[in-house]
Amino acid sequence: MSSQALYQAPENSEQTSPAGLKAAQDSRVTPMMAQYIEIKAANPDSLLFYRMGDFYELFFEDAEIASQSLGIVLTKRGKHQGQDIPMCGVPVDRADDYLQRLIGLGHRVAVCEQTEDPAEAKKRGSKSVVRRDVVRLVTPGTITEERLLEPGRANFLLAIARRRVSDTQWCYGLAAVDISTGHFVVSETDALGLPAEIARFEPREILMPDVIHDDPQLSSFWRETRASITPLSREGLDPASAERRLKEYFAVATLDAFGSFGPAEITAAGSVLFYIEKTQIDSRPVLNPPSRENAGAALAIDAATRANLELTRTLSGERAGSLLATIDCTVTPGGARCLAERLAGPLTDPGMIRERHDAVEFLVDNADLRERLRRILKRSPDLARALSRLSLGRGGPRDLACVRDGLFAARELGLELAIAPNLPRELSANAQKLQSLRTDVADKLAAALADELPLLKRDGGFIRAGYDTNLDELRELQQDSRRFIAALQSRYANDTGCRTLRVKHNHMIGYFVEVPQNVGEDLLKEPFKDTFIHRQTMAGAMRFSTQELGELESKIASAADRALKIELGLFDAVTQELLDLSSDVASAAEAIAVIDVTAALADLAVRLDWTRPIVDTSLTFTAKEGRHPVVEAALKREGTAFIANDSDLSGKDAGHILLITGPNMGGKSTYLRQNALIVVLAQMGSFVPAKEAHIGVVDRLFSRVGAADDLARGRSTFMVEMVETAAILNQATARSLVILDEIGRGTSTFDGLSIAWAAIEHLHESNRCRALFATHFHELTALAERLPRIANATLKVTEWHGEVVFLHEVVPGAADRSYGLQVARLAGLPTAVVDRAKTILNELEKSDREHPKRALVDDLPLFAAQVRAEPVKAPQKDSLREALDALDPDQMTPREALDALYRLKAQR
Structure with missing residues (x-):
């Protein structure tokens, strides 16, 4: 067999193969099953789709796996070595649906087809098996079916x-x-x-x-x-x-x-x-x-950052709600893929980025041209994938139609751009690809292909009437067969005097003459016996054939075969002509995709009031009235305006760090993400959701936002947080952008505060990158007074009649409260719980006011030593402090903590 095992068989492949694979030499194995076992042995790591007529059958362990995976009935077919053979099957015409499900579950499939005509197999003997072989191995990375x-x-x-x-x-x-x-x-x-x-x-x-x-x-x-x-x-x-x-x-x-x-x-x-x-x-x-x-040609974005920023999928795995879904205004499949590719790999070369911005700006300023291009693009099908299927021999008439329509669209786009003055470099280069493309084959396809096309070429009927004279003659014979049969039936009826004589057809004996039994008896005699040849006697009827009827049947059957052969020949000829131009056609498909992306981004910029950013080699990062594109789109659907905010992380020799405090639900995470997304959009070549933006090109983008565990890998929420933070601190450069949210919240207060503090210092001193750092550790705001490139910002909040109102406005300064109780009330905690928490909070705050701790930087000499030169004075002995130090809150129940609080209050 030409089939070969692609993968290294595991050591126990003998055990994991279908039961009794070695029994291929067993004389009791049927020829068909021996053939199956041989082919399966050559493809041990794939489910074998074994073609039998109109079904792909699976046997043994493959059948059990497929039955469970696809939810189809598991039956049996005979016995092998005394055991029932499990079997299931899927119809050939629905195989793609089942393949999709199997590939999605991680299976590989070997497709085994009949490689000879059954009639040829019969010539070798009545028990000969039709030759079969694997014609393709279907894996997740090699599928081409639409x-x-x-x-x-x-x-x-x-x-x-x-x-x-x-x-x-x-x-x-x-x-x-x-x-x-x-x-x-x-x-x-x-x-x-x-x-x-x-x-x-x-x-x-x-x-x-x-x-x-x-x-x-x-x-x-x-x-x-x-x-x-x-x-x-x-x-x-x-x-x-x-x-x-x-x-x-x-x-x-x-x-x-x-x-x-x-x-x-x-x-x-x-x-x-x-x-x-x-x-x-x-x-x-x-x-x-x-x-x-x-x-380094593309902005490096690791998997965790892509997930956190929801670039192409949301955290739940959905496309809807992602950045890609929000900005995708393309109208062609190729354009959608090109947009996704650009979003996945933004550029780092300011010159190439400017070329993309030039092209988008040109179509922003030329609205009429943009609309004409988009109308043409809407008529352009998936040219690249249709060409690929044709090259692999899996294409059909509809793929030829896709290429035809794609080539016509390419020609129209080229003409539109040819008359446009002062095209920017990117549009000009792609216009030249379209204008140099030969499209005469498209005219040939338009003349050859019928208006209504079958999915499969083997069904025939896809060549337009009038295109080929021989084909038209054969089709006429097929179409006129009923007229010929009716005329023959009328003549036989007149000759025999039997008005109920009928010419019929079935798959067993072909065309035949059927008459009542009493008339049939007469046809066995002179003068009819030489014309009518007896075939069958039925209950009340007799069937006959004639030489004339046999010749007509042969012509009709031959006409269908010959007509299909002509159509397939024409299909192969025009396909080969296309494949000879494949490099030019592929180049045109790429050009169409780029033009689609450019026009789509221009349309997006106009509709959403996005601005062209400045991208250069500096370490600047400013965004005036920046917005989060996905959140803004969601709020717009609800009729709510998005609150825009400025940001500035610019530095001459090193980036600045913005330390952001404020309540949950205040908008910290949104603010962090929107600045990261502005970088991604700017460097992929898009306009950005801001009034103004100036981005010194970013080489690596890191994001540590949100909290999630990974129990399957034995990782707690805090461990996931630390792994991602470690990757950032180990890899970020001075040209990187880092956004960090709530570092250290997954462990005890002092542990978390210490980690967050040290991480900020490392970003400032070692990484020297631009960063946004959101935290609930208000103690960290003191670092802005001691580290020169750190600034504080907070989210404005106000209270109205005892209710907290989030203004979502970022302003300089530090938050003095977290508004945790208000958020808890909004979340629906029972009133009794919120009231009790408020009482406890008041007691804790009162205790802190009456016995305030000294500044935290004085209590933590390890950190203080890194941010100031003077020595730290040792704290004086304090019995209340000693009592506090003796407490371990993490090991106490709520009741024990409350009792300890009352004891401390009595001690003061």
Whole structure:
């Protein structure tokens, strides 16, 4: 068999294979089951879809898995080695729906088709089995079917390779391919940047050699990723073999024309091609040559930050409510994918960012052109994915129609942009791609394709009448068959004198003449016996055939076959013509996507009053009247205005840190996130939700916002918080932007305060980055007096008739209260609980006023030593203080704490 096992079989593969795989040599095994077992043995890590007529059947353990996963009935088919054979099946015409569910659950599927006509198999003997073979291995990263893919999301297959650069350091090469569009990109990073780079691609499937998969320092990351992980054997994973494979695939003598690639990048690129060739077997997808992304070319955003900022998905996993969903005004599937790609990897080159801003501004200022372009774009289907399916032999007539309509749209867009004066660089470059595209094949498709098209080419009927003379003649014969049959029936009825004579058809004997039994007896005699040949005697009727009827049936059947053969030939010819232009068509698809994104961002800026930001190489960060795009959109739907706020983290040699205090629900988290999102939007090439914005380009964006545990990995809320904080403090540079919210709240007061204090000092002294730090530890506001690049800000709050009113306005200064009781009341805590808490709070505040502690910085010499030079005086002996020190609040019940409070009050 040509099928090959792609994955290394586990050591116990003998046990995990279907029961009795070794019994293929057993003489009692039926030929069909022997064939199944042989093919399954070659694909032990995939569910085998075994084609039998109009169904894909699954047997043995595969059937049990599929039955449970898909919720379909598990039956049985005969016996094997004395045991019932479990079996289930899915209809071929609904296979995509079932494949989608199986792939979503992490399964791989080997699709086994009949590779010969059953009539040919019968020639070898009545018990011969139709030849079958695996024609494709379906994995999460290699699907191309329209119904299995999200139109606006890339479906990346990512390969990872590495090489050692020192005794302690590795260089990682990544190669990401979306075979549904042909997009192929490679990049290089170090161990620290690897998680962020993987998060940027958001791959569906990751390939890597075993040594990377089993690396103890990375193993936890592979367990946590949502992508399907596929370890590969060492075959073809060395740089020399990988480079040879790349040259052969793209038919070039050297890779220099594509760029300068490192050994790890070449190995990763060769690995991904190896995997694609194995899964697609005899099909060859059209791929763009690999393009290299330089290290640091994209804003590094790790997975935790992406989740916290809800860039493409909310924390609950939904697209609705994310930044992407809010800004996506594209009208083509390719444009939606391009927008998502730009959002996932904002640029760090101010020059390239300005080119994108120039293009958006041009369409903001030219509203008529923008609207004309968007009207044309709305008629453009998914050109890239249709071309990919055609290249893999999975395309149908509707894919040809997609290419036709896409090419027409490309031609119209090119003409519109050709007459537009003073096009900015990005629009001009993409307009040239469209204007140089040959579109004569689109005219041919328009002439050839019918108005109503079937989904599958095997159904025929997709070539327009009048396009091919021979096809029209055969179709006429098919369509006129009823007239011919009616004429023949009328003649036979007159000849025999039987008015009830009928010419009928069934699948067993084809066309036949049916008459009542008494008439049939006469047809067995002269003068009819030489014309009518007896076939069957029924209850009350007899059936006959004639030579003339047989010849007519043969012509009709032959006409259908010959007509379909002509249509398929025309389909293959025009498909090949398209594939000869595949690089130009793929380039046009990319240009359409870029124009769509640019027009969509311009439309967004006009409708929402967004502004073009200034992006340069400084360490400036200012946003005047900045807004959170997602929150503002939600409030607008409710008829409520968003309160805009300024921010300034600018510094000449190092960034400033804004320390934000204020109550819960005051808007601290929203304020933090909106500034991070303004950076993302600005550097992806979009206008931003602010009156003015000036951003010194950010190289890394870090966010630690919100609280969540991860019990599946044995991590508490505090542990997750500390892991994310550690990543920030270890990786942030002077050009980074950091937003931190409530660091240290997951542990005891002094522990948390100490961690938060030390973290701020580290950001100020070591990282020297721009940062927003929100906290409820009001003691930290004292740092603004001692560290030069720290400033305090707070969220304004007022009270009205005993109720707290959040103004959501950020002003300089520090909060003096947390308004926790008011928030608790708003949350619905029982009145008795809130009243009791208020009583306790009053007692605690009274005690603090009557016996105030000295400033916290005097009580914590460790911290004080870092922020001021003078020595710290030791506190004098105080019996009340000693009594307080003897208490351990974390170990006390509420009643014990209250009793201790009364004792302390009596002691003073």
